[in-house]
Structures are given as structure tokens and as C-alpha cells.
Amino acid sequence: MSGFVSFVGSGPGDPELLTLKAVDRLRAADIVLFDDLSAGPVLRHVRADADLVAVGKRAGRPSPSQSHVSALLVAHAATGARVVRLKSGDPAIFGRLEEEIVALRDAGIGFEIVPGISSASAAAAAAAIPLTRRLSARRVQFVTGHDVTGTLPQARNMAALADPDATTVVFMPKRTFPALADDLVAHGLPPHTPALFAENVGHPDQRLTRTTVAALADRLRATVSEAPALILYGPLMEEA
Ligand SMILES: C[S@@+](CC[C@H](N)C(=O)[O-])C[C@H]1O[C@@H](n2cnc3c(N)ncnc32)[C@H](O)[C@@H]1O
Numbered sequence: 001m002s003g004f005v006s007f008v009g010s011g012p013g014d015p016e017l018l019t020l021k022a023v024d025r026l027r028a029a030d031i032v033l034f035d036d037l038s039a040g041p042v043l044r045h046v047r048a049d050a051d052l053v054a055v056g057k058r059a060g061r062p063s064p065s066q067s068h069v070s071a072l073l074v075a076h077a078a079t080g081a082r083v084v085r086l087k088s089g090d091p092a093i094f095g096r097l098e099e100e101i102v103a104l105r106d107a108g109i110g111f112e113i114v115p116g117i118s119s120a121s122a123a124a125a126a127a128a129i130p131l132t133r134r135l136s137a138r139r140v141q142f143v144t145g146h147d148v149t150g151t152l153p154q155a156r157n158m159a160a161l162a163d164p165d166a167t168t169v170v171f172m173p174k175r176t177f178p179a180l181a182d183d184l185v186a187h188g189l190p191p192h193t194p195a196l197f198a199e200n201v202g203h204p205d206q207r208l209t210r211t212t213v214a215a216l217a218d219r220l221r222a223t224v225s226e227a228p229a230l231i232l233y234g235p236l237m238e239e240a
Contacts, residue, residue: 002109003030003077006084007091007100009116010038012202017117018042025114029084031076033069037088037228040203046084066096070103077109090118094144094171118142120169123198123230127208129237131167136235139166145173145180145231152176162187167234174224177231181217189213195233199225210239 006025011017018026026032026045034043036056046052053076055069064072077083087095091113104111120142124131131140141160147153161168162184170177185191191214199207205227211219213233 002107003079003081003083005073005077005104005109005111006082006114007097007111008084008086008114009090009092009118010034010042010086010088011117012089012119012122013037013040013042013200014122014202015041015044017122017202018045019114019116021114022116025084026086028082030081032084032086033073033076034086035088038086042086066099070100073100074103074107074109077104078107087116088119089122090116093118093120093142119198119201119228119230120171120232123169123196123201123208123232126201126206127196127198127210127232128239129167129196129232131169133167133235133237137165137167139163140169141166142169142171145170145176150175152179156180156183158183158187162189164189164193164235167232167236170231170233173231174220174229178217178221181213184213193233194236194238195231196236197229197231199227199229201228201230 008022008025023045027047029046029050031051031053032046033053033055043052055064073083073085085100091097101111132138145152191212193213195211195213195216197209197211197216216231
């Protein structure tokens with residue numbers, strides 16, 4: 001008998017931002033494999049007799065390799081268990097979902113994807129910023145601040161990234177944003193373009209800082225905290 005895997009989006013961390021379907025799958029699970037960013041109060045929905053397996057970086061230990069996580073997922077599902085693979089935000093956004101789906105398909109194991117509220121949507125909502133605006137932000141794009149090597153992606157679509165009519169959300173931006181900002185300005189984006197630095201979104205210590213692309217780059221050149229953070233820039237609606 002083979003089990004079944006539910007990829008579940010945990011949202012940004014605020015348990016009230018879990019979907020009803022996510023809660024249902026967490027309650028039904030025999031085993032939950034979770035990342036660091038999906039840990040926290042949302043795990044309270046897991047049954048006391050279910051197994052919780054952390055597959056992120058813990059206490060300075062390096063994160064398990066992606067192939068190891070995929071193999072774990074297959075091995076647990078193969079026992080017939082109802083497995084939840086909990087991923088932060090929406091599992092389909094920068095969540096290495098593809099690798100795990102391929103492993104399950106290759107093993108003939110069924111799965112579903114339960115979408116979650118991305119930290120991008122949650123950050124915009126917390127700062128009262130519409131991601132699109134009818135007149136000034138007709139496009140929204142989600143990009144990553146680093147590639148598999150941990151550095152700023154070499155192949156960057158600078159025309160898109162420096163588009164003044166788009167809202168851009170940069171995931172994993174902290175160490176590479178200064179270099180990206182230099183490139184944006186070199187490609188015509190005004191340095192005073194509005195930016196939002198959103199740390200620990202959906203957590204009690206959430207911090208939202210309204211700034212500009214150039215000022216944020218200067219700040220991140222000087223200091224970088226450990227908190228998960230996103231950067232939004234573009235024609236962001238101003239504070240009331
Ligand atoms: C591997 S990606 C996963 C993104 C996730 N799937 C989503 O939709 O939010 C991890 C990055 O998402 C962002 N992130 C996730 N949770 C966050 C939070 N609560 N506050 C701020 N940024 C967050 C950070 O940029 C972090 O480095």
C-alpha cells in the first residue's frame with residue numbers, strides 16, 4: 001500500500017493565515033516534514049501521535065540535501081502513511097516543489113498541492129500595498145535574490161527588473177540586493193524608487209520599513225540580520 005503526500009503551504013507564520021484545507025491536512029497527517037520557516041504555531045494542528053520531522057537548517061547544522069529530503073518523502077509515503085510536506089508561504093513559490101514532485105512521480109506515489117498565502121502577499125497586505133495598481137503597476141513579478149550557488153543570478157532580465165511600471169518582489173534578497181540595486185540604477189530605475197523591507201512577516205516581531213531602493217541597498221551593505229525578509233520595490237502606493 002502506498003501513502004499519499006499533501007504539499008501544504010503554511011503561509012508566512014501567522015496561524016490565522018492557514019487555509020482550512022491546510023488545517024484539515026495537518027490534522028489528518030501521520031507524519032509532517034517541515035522546513036524552518038514553516039515551523040511555529042501552525043504545527044499545533046498536528047495530532048499528538050503524529051511524527052514531526054524537521055528537514056531545515058537547525059542549530060547551525062547544514063540543511064539536508066534536496067535529494068535526501070525527496071528520498072525521505074518517498075520512504076515515508078511508501079509505508080502507507082498520510083504525509084504532509086509543509087512548506088512556508090505558498091509551496092509553489094521558490095519552494096523546490098518540482099524536485100519533490102518528480103521524486104514522487106518516479107516512485108508512483110500520489111500527491112496534492114494545497115496552496116498557501118505567500119509571504120509576498122502577506123507583506124503587501126501588512127503594509128497596505130496593493131501589488132498591482134490600475135494606472136501605475138500593471139505587472140507584478142516575483143524574483144529570487146540568489147541562484148543555486150547563493151549569489152545574485154547571473155542571467156538577469158534587467159529590462160523586466162528595472163521596469164518602472166512593475167511591482168517587483170525579491171525573495172531571499174538580503175545579501176545580494178546592494179549589487180542588484182546598482183544594476184537596477186544602471187539600467188534606468190530611479191534610485192529613489194519606493195521600496196519596502198519586510199522582515200518576519202506574520203510573526204509577532206514583524207517589521208515593515210518603507211524606504212527607497214538606494215537607501216535600502218546602503219543599509220544592507222552595512223548590516224544584515226538573520227530574520228527572513230522580502231523586498232518590494234516599484235510604484236508602491238504611499239502610506240496614508
Ligand atoms: C525558500 S523561500 C520560500 C518562499 C515561500 N514559498 C513563500 O511563498 O513565501 C524563503 C524566502 O521567502 C521569504 N519569506 C518566507 N517567509 C517569510 C516571512 N515570514 N517574512 C519575510 N520573508 C519571508 C524570505 O525571502 C525567505 O528567504
